Amino acid sequence: TIEYRPSRKDYLEFVWEHLDDDEINYTQLKDFALKHRIVSPSFFGDSKNEEFEKTDFESIINSIRVGFEPEKITDEEHLEAQMTIFLKAKFPDRKIERQLTTKNGELLDIVVDNKYVFELKVPRNRTHLRNLSAQIEEYIEQYPNLCVVIADTSSIQEDSKGESVEANLTQHIKEYADKYKVKYGVQTLVFDIITRR
Secondary structure, eight states: OOOOOOOHHHHHHHHHHHHHTTSSOHHHHHHHHHHTTSSOGGGGTOHHHHHHHHHHHHHHHHHHHHHOOOOOBSSHHHHHHHHHHHHHHHOTTSOEEEEEEOTTSOEEEEEETTTEEEEEEOOSSHHHHHHHHHHHHHHHHHOSEEEEEEEEOTTSSBOTTSOBOOTTHHHHHHHHHHHHHHHHOOEEEEEEOOBOO
16 A cells, blocks of 8 residues: 655645635634644734734733732632632623633633633642643633633642642642643643632
8 A cells, every 4th residue: 555645735726626616714724724723823914913912811810910819718619709709800891701611511710801711720639730731731722812820728738628638739730830831831820728618
């Protein structure tokens, strides 16, 4: 058997043929190319919009970093509620939603203006942080403006559900925050929070 790999010319002919038949359109090609990071948004002339969104998202992240002072929490849902209240008070003109369902059926913790996503976690061990990495990988395809917010509860022995908290949790959080930044370009905000029963 001979393995034949299509050349660039073959791909171009295929695309043009299907464009002429109206089986695919420009928007579908653009969405596919951006989703799979074949080209950057600037290829389609979207760089100004992309730069604005990056700056806008960065300002929201900085507001959280500087102004968000979480109180004691019982679980991740309680942390979501606190952050939602903070964001609605800080940005009253923005659309802020909790537990938004994606096309794949996943739940996004907090979404601002349908484009900025905040994934919140209250990890008890390294496994939770590893699982978060898989979530980020899925979300980043659809939502490139993603920020992770982690509650570091390592100052306690047990969380509100009576489950033990891993001894080196703070160090693991730092390591995984670095991994999220390097591998996915995702910022992580870490807050020392006490859980309550």
